[in-house]
Amino acid sequence: MASLRLQGLTKRFGDVVAVHELTLEVPSGELVALLGPSGCGKTTTLRMVAGFDVPTRGRIVLGDRDITADPPERRDCGMVFQHYALFPHLTVEQNVAFGLEMRGLRRPDVERRVGEILERVGLGGLGRRYPRQLSGGQQQRTALARALVISPRVLLLDEPLANLDAKLREEMRFYIRSLQREFHITTLYVTHDQAEALVLADRVAVLMNGRLQQVGAPEEIYHRPRTPAVAAFIGLTNLLPGRVTGRSGERLVLETPAGTVRAAGAPDLREGMEAMLSVRPEHIELDRPGEPASRDGVNRLRGVVQERTFLGSLIDFRVDVGGGVLLRVQGRGGAPQRVGEQVSVSFDTTAAWALPRREG
């Protein structure tokens, strides 16, 4: 196995910078998800790694080899395309055998390895079918088998689940994860679906406007986003502007339009700095209006319920906490609060996360 390193990778299309100075490492055997909204440059990055696009600047290093200038056929990348790109005129067997034939393997070896991998991905017995005779999930697994059978040094996946229905997508997430672990293959996984990235990845790299925002373990990305853009993109969150006015033990004290709040914060935040406070809706609790002051470890604000939406297992509230701030709160199914009711809004100081207010 080999690690994949991108060093200062830049791609310009005319005046448009699709990818800007991207430096990222996918350690050997790990799965890194490249996550971002559509048009953020993640697919362009993948195409550069595969050799379909030539970087304007920067280097791509696979193991100890610089592959930046190599043509696609000499890179040893297993690629799974968003629309699978199965060869429609070849059977499942012939599709999977293609890469092995290109490598000049002898017929018996090709047949044995194709049989093994088809068995492994649960397509044994479907080898003689043509792609058009397969379901979406079966096509997906054929594409995976075709990429894996050549034992590539790195597996590249471009939104592989985007064309499956919701239920199958859920299944395939865990399936791809287990395949990747079993083959212990270095994997770069491109997706715009944050849930997919959080479930699948050892590490998540968030890309926006062609720039890398943050790289980290899924929990870190979710709970400790480094920029407001990342906080807003990953899951649901409330973002409140504020200013750091002091410190209280390990917590920062912030002055927000809705009142004083204590929060955990990024290490580079200092007194007097403009900040953004992120609080996830599922971390906020609603109570009867009781003691208005904040206790140790808990922030408490006063508010009025403006909206209440039934979502089945959850109830989605919008609570006006003053200063023009509407907080989104997700309560359990039986939450009794009604529209117009006075409530007390509380959340742990550890659940509030302050980050520097700068874009980019």
Next chain:
Amino acid sequence: MSVAEATVAPARPAGRVSGRHLLILPALAVLVVFFVAPYLNLLLISVMTPSPRAAYLRVLTLDNYARLVRDPFTWSVVWHTMWLGMATTALSLVLAYPLAYHLARSPRGARGALMVLVISPLLVGVLIRTYGWMILLQDTGLINQLLRALGLRTVPLMYNNLGVLIGLTHVFIPFMVLSIAGTIQGVDPELELAARSLGAGAWRAFWRVTFPLSLPGVIAGTVLVFVLTVSSYVIPSLLGGFTVLTIPILVVRTITELFNWPGGSALAILFFAITLGALWVYLRLAGRTGRTT
């Protein structure tokens, strides 16, 4: 559409022709009046007895066919026509395929402009276009004048098979390009990229993936060009002079110079049948290789 049909269909009395089928009537009428009827008439004339005084005598005979089939001259002209058809088709294919590939993979804007250039040979009338070629190709034409000015030997480019081949290829190439470009456009460029990342070089990726998938267009284009070539009259007679003899030329001569209407008709029908047979064999073979690649 399907919703409307589902609700309307049960109310429709059985056996009545639906309104949609009436849409083919105008085209059908034109075909019957101007194509099927003349052909049936031709078929009828071909079994009549030739006469020096009238177009033909209303006496049924198969003698016209018997005489043609027994005459080796007929078969030499048939073979020559077929050869010309195959040569033109092959030359068009070789020239058209790269062009079609380029066209199909060009950005949308450039594709429109290229398309106009490709069909440009069809925008000029056949006579004007052919005279244009004569100016270029004849012994005192532009090309040979140039060769002579350079002190080189002149090359006979006209009144021979070469001239006819050039003229036919020029005018029929658009049909080949358009059929092939159409199918290549339908082949996802990602398939070639997939082949590349699986270890195929650019050339191999093309032959193993794009080319087999473009075969339907190749088959359509070759059939079209072949049929147009073996039935063309103006270009072979003008650029071929008296040295190139094809079935259409022979048919016209039999009728207009020998006034043998039944004989010419029989030749036309015979050649029609031969062409049909040849196409049937070709399509069978093409279908088989299409399935195995």
